[in-house]
Amino acid sequence: MTQPGYPFSALVGHDRLRLALLLCAVRPEIGGVLIRGEKGTAKSTAARALAAVLTEADPGAKLVELPIGATEDRVVGSLDLQKVLRDGEHAFSPGLLSRAHGGVLYVDEVNLLPDHLVDVLLDAAAMGRVHIERDGVSHSHESRFVLIGTMNPEEGELRPQLLDRFGLAVDVHASREVAVRSAVIRRRLDYEADPAGFAARYTAHDSDLAQKITAARARVNDVELSDRELNRIAALCAAFDVDGMRADLVVARTAVAHAAWRGADSVSEEDIRVAAELALPHRRRRDPFDDPGIDPGDLDAALSASADEGSLSASADEGSLSASADE
Template sequence: MTNAPYPGFPFAAVVGQEQLKLALILNAIAPRIGGVVVRGEKGTAKTTTVRAFAALIDGAPLVNLPLGATEDRVVGSLNLETVLTTGKAEYQPGLLAQANGGVLYVDEVNLLADHLIDALLDAAATGQVTIERDGISHSSPASFVLVGTMNPEEGELRPQLLDRFGFAVEVAGTKDVEKRADIMRRRLAFEADPVRFAREWSEQTEALAAQIAVAKELVGRVLLSDEALTAIAKVCASFDVDGLRADLVIARAAVAHAAWRGAEEVAEEDIRVAAELALPHRKRRNPFDEPGVTEDELDEALDGAFDEPEQEPQPPSERPEREPDAQPDSDGKAGSADTGAQFRT
């Protein structure tokens, strides 16, 4: 007889961290967003939230990428000796291919070798991993949600690498007494009886999973209008970001957010949410500026972006002539003997 699997902490039971949870959900709906890097001090539930999220999306695999992993372990390898006997190179999948359909998690991503970060970012952006050895290449699907966590006190990611993550989220411990008490209450209840705790949160967990599944079905039908594209371009230009990566990330994220809320067309609120997640690590700022994007900055950037275009005044239409059989009645209104007052319009 086998024991039931030990349940992890439910995603729905995580207190706070709303921006991080939304960033993960949008990446699940549209993995081409490019993942999320989570910056924050230790003890802010970064790992707990990521693990809970992986369990939420249909039991998708959660693959941990260790800091000491070799390139072959990450990307995969080709055994060229088999070419001589079989005519084909034997492919050994790496962690990127193993994460296909799930979550690739890199703790302390800022300490990972740059060439490995490049490899996993390439896979996250294209949805596949390609190995080339001595003129022979092999490609495998590698569509996953990339999540990197880091403590800035241990060193920063190079700006060129940070820019390649779709989203960046800052997390911090809450100072709210009630929230801190709620965090302790839920954590202690989970540790006392994980199975019971997971069962108590099962309804909320199943509802979230169902909403994600529906959004993934809808996302391909969401309309991104020219008006919305212009608004996105205006936002990115106003924040003076380099290149067009931010524009594309915001476009994909806005579509995903529209699908998340069940809409079939991108609206201003979708662009606003996407910009809040995609711009903080990309906008140019002075050394002493606070990180993030403020509501006032977004209001100014989006001001007028979704206004209805002014229409040229139309000349007044000519009044319609009366029908030949229309005769004025006794009170001056046009009418006919059979049907009463009628005009063609």
């Protein structure tokens, strides 16, 4: 009999990490979650626990783990060119990305993978498809999955270009609060003593999460992102001096996912705040000695300024439309 995994709902603390994982489960196009932290901070436990919740939401969902030594063919799949040329038959052998479709692709120590493989994973996570081309023969198939990468910064960092391509990033640390540490230890000891009994205590909680994910997925494409809120997102990203436009897209997708998660029909300031906290810190230009994350006061100020910018831009758009109508 297979031992049940540690339940997602039994995780102590790590509220931001749990929310980031759930939002990517609602909308995988966000582009995955990078979890950074020292050993023993529940990084892999959280990834595997989310996969179990998704399996309840969709029995076909799987947890696929990518080994460090995997080749590109093993990841994306391979084409049998000889069979294609000899028999004219399309011969494709699925890779790990095919197996991960609908589930979770978990990459431990993602910072130790070759850069070109990380690129392949991030492309597939963002596009929801895998495209293979070998000597003029091509194959494409759907591959929508939640990408979760974990890393210990002490063992090396990701290049900034790759870091930027992860949709969301969360830094995790062991709590210094005695009550929290005691709760973590107690639950872990209880789990080790009786895995099945411990898991049973959280079955209802994880089932509720699975149902909520299913409902949010059904709703997410109908959530309204108004021009006013879109302008606020653009102003917010500009205020934090991020490179390129990827941050704007990720914040928008994450805000919509958060609105769907809380059952709303449209994006609000709170949705944008949550999205910014998860999507912007790892994309900011910063000095080596800057504190991680975003200062709440800076975020409040930027949100306030972006509200004015959004109102002005929306008014300008309405004015342009009125002028066009008058003409």
